[in-house]
Amino acid sequence: MAEPTLTWAGVAPATPEIYLVMALCAVLLVEAFAGEKRRGLADTLTLVVLLVGALVSAVYGHVSERTTLFHGLYVADELGYVLKLAGFLIVAVTLVYSRAYLEQRDILRGEYGVLCLTALLGIFVLVSANNLITVYIGVELLALSVYALIAFDRESGVAAEAAMKYFVLSAIASGALLYGMSIIYGMTGSLDLDVIAARVGAGHASLGVIFGLVFIVVAVAFKLGAVPFHMWLPDVYHGAPTSVTLFISTVPQLAYFSLTFRLLAHGLAGVTAEWTQMLAPLAVLTLIVGNFVAIAQSNLKRMLAYSTIANVGFILLGFIAGTPAGYSAALYYTLVYVLVALGSFGVILLASRRGFEADSLDDYKGLYARDPLLAIVMLALMFSTAGVPPFIGFWAKLRIIQELWVTHHNALVIIAAAASVVGAFYYLRIVKLMYFDAPVTNAPKPAGHFGARVALGLNAAAVLGLGLVPGPLLDLCARILH
Amino acid sequence: MHGLALSILVWLPIGAGVIVLFLGDQRISLARWVALGSAVATFILTLPLIAAFDTSTAAFQFVEHVPWIRRFDAYYALGLDGISLPLVVLTAFVTVPVVIAGWSVIHTRPAQYFAAFLIMEGLMIGVFSSLDALLFYFFWEAMLIPMFLIIGIWGGPRRVYATIKFFLYTFLGSVLMLVALIYLYVKSGHYSIAAFQALPLSLFEQRWIFLAFFAAFAVKVPMWPVHTWLPDAHVEAPTGGSVILAAIMLKMGGYGFLRFSLPITPDASRELDWLIIALSLIAVVYIGFVALVQTDMKKLIAYSSIAHMGFVTLGAFIAYDIVTNTGSLRGAAMGLDGAMVQMISHGLVSGALFLCVGVMYDRLHSRDIAAYGGVINTMPRFAGFMVLFCLANSGLPGTSGFVGEFLVILASFKASFWYALLAGTTLVLGAAYTLWLVKRVIFGPVANEGVASLQDLNGREFLVLAMLALSVLALGVWPAPLLDMMRASIHHLVDQAVATKLPL
Numbered sequence: 014m015a016e017p018t019l020t021w022a023g024v025a026p027a028t029p030e031i032y033l034v035m036a037l038c039a040v041l042l043v044e045a046f047a048g049e050k051r052r053g054l055a056d057t058l059t060l061v062v063l064l065v066g067a068l069v070s071a072v073y074g075h076v077s078e079r080t081t082l083f084h085g086l087y088v089a090d091e092l093g094y095v096l097k098l099a100g101f102l103i104v105a106v107t108l109v110y111s112r113a114y115l116e117q118r119d120i121l122r123g124e125y126g127v128l129c130l131t132a133l134l135g136i137f138v139l140v141s142a143n144n145l146i147t148v149y150i151g152v153e154l155l156a157l158s159v160y161a162l163i164a165f166d167r168e169s170g171v172a173a174e175a176a177m178k179y180f181v182l183s184a185i186a187s188g189a190l191l192y193g194m195s196i197i198y199g200m201t202g203s204l205d206l207d208v209i210a211a212r213v214g215a216g217h218a219s220l221g222v223i224f225g226l227v228f229i230v231v232a233v234a235f236k237l238g239a240v241p242f243h244m245w246l247p248d249v250y251h252g253a254p255t256s257v258t259l260f261i262s263t264v265p266q267l268a269y270f271s272l273t274f275r276l277l278a279h280g281l282a283g284v285t286a287e288w289t290q291m292l293a294p295l296a297v298l299t300l301i302v303g304n305f306v307a308i309a310q311s312n313l314k315r316m317l318a319y320s321t322i323a324n325v326g327f328i329l330l331g332f333i334a335g336t337p338a339g340y341s342a343a344l345y346y347t348l349v350y351v352l353v354a355l356g357s358f359g360v361i362l363l364a365s366r367r368g369f370e371a372d373s374l375d376d377y378k379g380l381y382a383r384d385p386l387l388a389i390v391m392l393a394l395m396f397s398t399a400g401v402p403p404f405i406g407f408w409a410k411l412r413i414i415q416e417l418w419v420t421h422h423n424a425l426v427i428i429a430a431a432a433s434v435v436g437a438f439y440y441l442r443i444v445k446l447m448y449f450d451a452p453v454t455n456a457p458k459p460a461g462h463f464g465a466r467v468a469l470g471l472n473a474a475a476v477l478g479l480g481l482v483p484g485p486l487l488d489l490c491a492r493i494l495h
Numbered sequence: 496m497h498g499l500a501l502s503i504l505v506w507l508p509i510g511a512g513v514i515v516l517f518l519g520d521q522r523i524s525l526a527r528w529v530a531l532g533s534a535v536a537t538f539i540l541t542l543p544l545i546a547a548f549d550t551s552t553a554a555f556q557f558v559e560h561v562p563w564i565r566r567f568d569a570y571y572a573l574g575l576d577g578i579s580l581p582l583v584v585l586t587a588f589v590t591v592p593v594v595i596a597g598w599s600v601i602h603t604r605p606a607q608y609f610a611a612f613l614i615m616e617g618l619m620i621g622v623f624s625s626l627d628a629l630l631f632y633f634f635w636e637a638m639l640i641p642m643f644l645i646i647g648i649w650g651g652p653r654r655v656y657a658t659i660k661f662f663l664y665t666f667l668g669s670v671l672m673l674v675a676l677i678y679l680y681v682k683s684g685h686y687s688i689a690a691f692q693a694l695p696l697s698l699f700e701q702r703w704i705f706l707a708f709f710a711a712f713a714v715k716v717p718m719w720p721v722h723t724w725l726p727d728a729h730v731e732a733p734t735g736g737s738v739i740l741a742a743i744m745l746k747m748g749g750y751g752f753l754r755f756s757l758p759i760t761p762d763a764s765r766e767l768d769w770l771i772i773a774l775s776l777i778a779v780v781y782i783g784f785v786a787l788v789q790t791d792m793k794k795l796i797a798y799s800s801i802a803h804m805g806f807v808t809l810g811a812f813i814a815y816d817i818v819t820n821t822g823s824l825r826g827a828a829m830g831l832d833g834a835m836v837q838m839i840s841h842g843l844v845s846g847a848l849f850l851c852v853g854v855m856y857d858r859l860h861s862r863d864i865a866a867y868g869g870v871i872n873t874m875p876r877f878a879g880f881m882v883l884f885c886l887a888n889s890g891l892p893g894t895s896g897f898v899g900e901f902l903v904i905l906a907s908f909k910a911s912f913w914y915a916l917l918a919g920t921t922l923v924l925g926a927a928y929t930l931w932l933v934k935r936v937i938f939g940p941v942a943n944e945g946v947a948s949l950q951d952l953n954g955r956e957f958l959v960l961a962m963l964a965l966s967v968l969a970l971g972v973w974p975a976p977l978l979d980m981m982r983a984s985i986h987h988l989v990d991q992a993v994a995t996k997l998p999l
Contacts, residue, residue, distance in 0.1 A: 392640075396640055402632070402633045403633060407633075411673070411677065414674060414677050415681065418674075418678050431670075434666055434667045437662070437666050438663060441643070441659055441662060445647060448644060449648060449658075483564055484563070484564045491566060
């Protein structure tokens with residue numbers, strides 16, 4: 014039943030990963046020989062690698078139907094295809110936004126790009142995992158790269174603290190994940206998610222499976238940042254260099270969506286009723302805590318961290334619907350969230366200068382007068398997250414509420430609606446600071462950044478354009494999780 | 496020619512707004528002319544629609560129907576009937592004086608000011624002409640963004656408080672409406688408003704949907720007790736913002752009741768009509784008294800707006816009692832006619848009054864009634880207009896204000912004598928607070944040096960007020976064309992409202 018020999022056809026769907034590993038080694042070598050004077054070289058090369066990667070995976074990564082490789086360790090399907098393509102592009106955009114910021118802080122070193130690529134590799138592994146071991150490898154590869162990224166600025170004590178915190182808490186979550194997996198393995202006798210899915214049939218859920226499920230839910234909730242497993246998230250977002258915050262708030266979300274989908278919605282589909290019951294209180298708490306605590310923040314990075322938590326609540330609601338349409342709503346929400354988070358942290362990066370971190374809310378007072386482009390982009394992003402049309406965030410919330418109605422989660426509909434009104438308040442406050450208040454500093458806007466500004470403009474244009482014509486992306490999300 | 500007429504009305508002002516935005520404050524004189532040109536052009540483009548409008552049918556006309564989001568069966572569907580056409584014309588008409596009124600008095604970021612109003616205009620026309628609930632909601636919510644900025648950037652001292660309050664209030668109501676709309680979609684599989692109107696619903700469902708709609712529309716109208724955002728928003732908004740708020744945005748609430756609540760949840764409307772009637776009468780009587788004690792002119796007009804909008808909701812929801820009492824659909828239609836005329840008339844009159852206050856504010860930078868007195872001595876032409884609009888506001892026969900109030904009071908007699916009695920108090924209260932305002936501000940000896948130094952209207956201001964004065968008088972003397980335009984649609988609406996949707 015398994016392929017006897019290694020053939021190209023047998024590994025072709027894994028082209029994105031194979032390409033990425035090779036490119037990663039190449040960048041590492043170039044970095045080693047480039048020397049101190051050409052620090053930007055590796056960064057530029059990483060960007061090229063990512064763009065070529067997007068092209069490669071667009072052309073070679075596509076599979077017409079779900080196939081498993083390497084004895085079922087690895088699955089290639091349309092979900093993986095789309096998420097990998099998105100992963101390449103999003104990491105490329107984060108590098109474009111981060112370049113000037115890293116230069117200003119003298120941390121533009123080749124390892125930065127390499128670590129981003131290894132994290133991306135972890136994400137790819139996770140996205141295509143069809144076996145508990147592959148899942149675990151992906152989670153750890155991603156997490157180890159992120160620890161290093163968070164502590165990338167050696168001089169910063171806050172960053173080291175954040176990395177330490179993340180490392181310790183994440184280790185506990187990994188422990189929970191492994192423990193849960195081992196119990197599931199013990200109960201089903203397989204690590205293969207397809208086999209587990211077949212053996213954990215509806216109605217056969219033994220107490221042992223549910224016991225294991227609890228630990229897996231905890232680990233997933235930790236990775237996503239759902240309350241009460243969210244404690245690490247604001248500290249890490251705040252402590253990490255902003256460029257790293259940008260990275261960890263965007264691409265890994267794709268992987269965590271996939272983690273939740275592959276483990277819970279696919280592998281443990283037989284106990285959907287059980288895990289939706291576990292996720293429901295988490296989602297409600299996440300919405301409430303995320304939105305209310307965000308109001309009290311005076312630091313923009315922390316505020317966006319809580320906003321991320323609130324958004325995770327919505328993503329969980331999509332899973333709670335427990336239907337393919339619900340998962341596709343969650344996927345759509347994830348993609349929309351990533352697009353908006355990309356722009357929001359991009360604005361913080363571009364508003365920062367050498368020796369000045371633009372992360373206090375006061376730094377945004379009168380931003381419109383100082384830098385209209387950033388202010389307009391931020392306006393679009395904030396209204397989008399608040400769920401106001403014509404921006405894309407509206408459709409994301411609409412999809413979630415729609416699926417909750419379809420599945421008769423009436424109370425959750427009301428909670429989701431109320432949470433989005435509370436959320437609107439702190440997004441409006443940012444707009445208020447930028448547009449209604451007088452600037453407190455009259456520092457000139459930093460020169461240069463041309464490429465990043467163009468990218469930011471395109472990012473905002475996408476938020477508006479996909480809001481005006483939401484059909485294609487909605488169809489895509491529905492098709493790949495039909 | 497009519498193929499794209501409505502799309503042009505929606506997107507021409509929005510496109511012009513974006514152009515004005517890009518022209519920026521450096522090329523402000525060009526930006527102003529673009530703004531005025533597009534506002535005038537939009538209004539002129541509504542005229543052929545009036546001419547071509549077939550008054551004999553309740554069907555939607557000038558319909559555009561293009562798939563928008565196939566997955567949701569949502570369409571980019573626009574069309575007008577006798578209820579939405581007058582409101583579209585009103586929107587296009589009122590934007591012209593708003594642009595002219597801001598011509599030289601806005602000094603901070605003028606290009607954005609004009610752009611915001613043009614974009615608002617397009618979105619508001621979109622709200623009135625949407626035939627698809629999703630598209631309706633899209634325009635309805637998108638409008639909050641420019642309004643939020645208008646109040647927040649160009650408003651008075653407490654503008655930030657006012658604008659956030661305005662946004663959150665309306666957002667809360669709208670989100671509940673969205674939840675109801677999505678429920679209707681899940682139930683019917685379409686987003687078209689016509690499909691919602693045809694969908695059978697149990698009384699239980701209707702009740703909740705009615706209340707969700709009520710949350711959105713009552714805040715927008717606004718009805719007592721959710722009106723508190725309005726005085727704040729009005730007082731702090733710049734003149735143009737107040738005009739648009741009073742003249743158009745409040746009408747969206749009334750329009751929502753007519754387009755959504757009555758036809759989609761007729762049985763719940765019948766069951767809960769006492770709620771709307773009670774709140775409307777409280778608005779008429781209680782808010783009338785509140786208006787009496789105001790010392791700020793804008794606040795006074797804002798409260799007067801709430802009282803007048805009480806007539807709109809009253810006129811719409813007395814239909815059930817009339818039908819029960821008299822069995823006559825014509826009486827119910829009269830109440831709805833009154834509600835519609837009242838909306839158009841109030842749009843013109845309150846808009847004009849806010850412009851009058853703006854004229855005085857531009858000169859003395861005070862909205863306090865006590866800061867004025869004897870304005871007629873120094874601004875005779877202005878005083879003439881102000882007195883005319885105040886009389887229209889208190890419902891003087893011969894002005895548009897009379898027609899709407901008269902029709903509603905007449906209809907409410909058929910529902911209940913007590914409704915009519917309470918509604919009739921507006922004739923006393925409305926006259927009291929507006930005429931007392933006139934007495935204190937316009938007449939009497941010159942109060943202070945500020946008033947003594949006032950310059951009378953310039954050509955621009957005269958033009959704006961004259962336009963509005965003519966339309967107020969025209970509608971008051973000869974409302975027949977407006978009533979004819981609405982007749983078929985109102986009858987259709989009455990039929991829908993009294994029919995039952997309960998599954999048998």
